[in-house]
Structures are given as structure tokens and as C-alpha cells.
Amino acid sequence: MATTECGRRRATLPCLAISRRLESRPSREREPAAASAADQRSRKGTAPNLSAKRIDGLSLAKRIREQVRQQALRLGARGVVPQLVALQVGDHPESTAYVESQRRYAASAAIQFTSRRLAGGVSHADVCREIRALNENAAVHGIFVALPLSDGHDDAALQAEIDPDKDVEGVTPTNLGRLVAGHPAIVPCTAAAVLALLDSEAIALEGMEAVVVGHSAIVGKPVALLLLDRFASVSVCHVKTRDLPSHTRRAELLVVAVGKPRLVTSDMIRPGAVVIDVGTTLERGSDGKPTLAGDVEPEGAARVASRVTPVPGGVGAVTVAMLLRNVVAAAARAAEAKR
Numbered sequence: 086m087a088t089t090e091c092g093r094r095r096a097t098l099p100c101l102a103i104s105r106r107l108e109s110r111p112s113r114e115r116e117p118a119a120a121s122a123a124d125q126r127s128r129k130g131t132a133p134n135l136s137a138k139r140i141d142g143l144s145l146a147k148r149i150r151e152q153v154r155q156q157a158l159r160l161g162a163r164g165v166v167p168q169l170v171a172l173q174v175g176d177h178p179e180s181t182a183y184v185e186s187q188r189r190y191a192a193s194a195a196i197q198f199t200s201r202r203l204a205g206g207v208s209h210a211d212v213c214r215e216i217r218a219l220n221e222n223a224a225v226h227g228i229f230v231a232l233p234l235s236d237g238h239d240d241a242a243l244q245a246e247i248d249p250d251k252d253v254e255g256v257t258p259t260n261l262g263r264l265v266a267g268h269p270a271i272v273p274c275t276a277a278a279v280l281a282l283l284d285s286e287a288i289a290l291e292g293m294e295a296v297v298v299g300h301s302a303i304v305g306k307p308v309a310l311l312l313l314d315r316f317a318s319v320s321v322c323h324v325k326t327r328d329l330p331s332h333t334r335r336a337e338l339l340v341v342a343v344g345k346p347r348l349v350t351s352d353m354i355r356p357g358a359v360v361i362d363v364g365t366t367l368e369r370g371s372d373g374k375p376t377l378a379g380d381v382e383p384e385g386a387a388r389v390a391s392r393v394t395p396v397p398g399g400v401g402a403v404t405v406a407m408l409l410r411n412v413v414a415a416a417a418r419a420a421e422a423k424r
Contacts, residue, residue: 136388137389137390137393139392139398140285140393140395141398142282142394142395143398145282145285145402146405149281149406150190150406152410153194153196153412154194156417157413158195160413166224167413167415168196168197168226168416169191169198169199169226169228169229169412170200170219170225170227170229171198172200172215172228172231174202174212174230174234174235174243175203175205175234177233179232183232187405188200190405190406191409194413205235212243213246216230220246223419226412226416226419227251227253227411228251229408230244244256245257249271250415250418251415253271253408253415254271254274255272255277255307255411260272261273261302261303264307267314272307273303274407275303275342275363276303276304276308277404277407278401278403279311280311280312281403281407282399282403283359288359290312290338291317292316292318293338295312295317295319295320295338295339296320296332296333296335296338297312297319297321297340298323298332298343298348299342299363301342304363305321305323309321333349333354333355336358337359338359339360340363341360341364341379341380345366345380346368346379349380349382350382351386351389355389356389358389359390359393360392361399363400364379365378365396365401366378377397379395379399381393
């Protein structure tokens, strides 16, 4: 279960809208100051001796979920109950596990959650009809198609059928196009989570040298666009990039989202850089138990970077919380439109 370069979403990464200044007070100072000092030591031949601060995604996610719950309760008092609907096609264990996890998170945030499961052999036209019915249901505020789908179904084609105002994952062509045009409404939630984590640390992005490794349609590209919108100087690397380390070593901010465990090692990280690890790949540990691995080698990054997101407990946790936030925001917009 990994983020991938091809842009196809996997079950561990839901999507959501961006919060420009989420629970943060952005510093007016250029960040990170530690990077320039560390670079000077490195040029003089002195090895960096940093201990990276772990950016706590779990705490941030908890705060967001509580904000969402309070807003949902206020809407409920007005007779508007935020509702999220998951649409499954086939009986995939990964899809079912993801849907059930979202059900639990939604319940904790006072969001009504419903799942619809269609038989694996259902036609594309029938799935589209189900999505259109949900689009027309005023009681439904958010819709997502749970992946993976049964064979023969195109996830992008089905997602394109979702009403953009109910596309709480931000994956429809309309919402992606709004982001490209510089007028984001609902953007892919993993990209939103990356920005929320940076804002929670008061990272001043303006003028920062940022490198994004991975160019998928719902993570790499949206992250790059959001960073450009904040006036960072952004480079995007991908599977055809020559000499990847030469790019990553100059990054003050390094975002990695390719789904290759431990792709980025300590010698590829600029001393003092901020490192955001988006990758989540399911592996088996030495004891045979399942474990999640990120795209960045964690021990090495901790010795070189100034800040780093853990896996798990980093981007993924915030991504889920942002999905819930988007559902409540959609419900609030719907309620306002009725007034």
C-alpha cells in the first residue's frame, strides 16, 4: 500500500482541502536558520551533528479532528448532519479495511458515515448511476470511491463522476484544474496535509529551496503547486530524473512521495533541511509482523535534518483528519446555500 509515481491513489492515502494557516503563527524569519549554519560546517569539513525534531502528525491530527467535531456538532444543532459516503466496487480486503477505518474516524468527529458496496461484476454505467444518485442526494455532503476497485473499472473515470462540491478527496478534474489555475477549492488531501504540517511548525516557505520527489497527480504535482503558491522555489524530481542526489542535497525543504522504502538516505539530505516523508509502504518486519516504511531512511534523516515527519504518525495521520475537515466544510457550504 504505497503512494506511487503513476498517480493512482492507494488505500492508505485519502485526500482533502488545504488550510493556509492551520493552527500556526508563521514566522517572519527565513526557515530553517539551522540549515545555513550546518552548511557552513559541512563546507569546512565538519560533519553535521544534528538531532532532527520529529514533526508530530498525531497531535496535529487530533487537534484538527476536535475542531471538526465541534463544527459538526454546531451544524447538527441547526439540523444539518454532515454525511460522508464511501462507494466500494467488489470485495477487496484492502478497500474494506480502509472503509472501516474511515467509519471509526468519522464517528469520532460526529460525522455520519455510510458505505455502499456494489458487486465486483457491476458495469461501469451502473457505478456511474450510483454516483450520480449520491450527487443528487442533498443529505450527502461528501463522496469517495474506495480503492482498490475490482478488475475492469477505471478509478479516475469513476472519480470524475463525483460532484466537485462533494469531492472531499479533491481528485476530480474540476478540483485539480482549480488548483492548477491558482484558485484551489478542494485539493488532494495528502498535499493539504503536507502544507498543514509545515504550517504547524511555522516554516516560512517564501523563498525556500524546495525539492519534491514524485510527480503523481494527487501528491507530487499538487504539493509543488501549493508550495509555488507560497513563493517557494520548487523543483520536481521523478523516475526519469538524472542524478537524484544532486537535486535533493540542495533542498532546504525535501518532500518525498514515491512509494519506495528508504529511497532517500542521509547522504542525500542537506544538513538542516526539513524532510516530509509521504511514503507509506506495508512491509513485514523481522518478526513477521506488518509494519509501515517511509520513503526516507529514518535513522539517517534524524542525524542530518532539522525536522522530519515520522512514518507512521506523520503525513498519513493528518491526511485522514483533513478528509474529515473537508466533509464538514462541504456540509457548511450546503447549509449556507439553503439560507
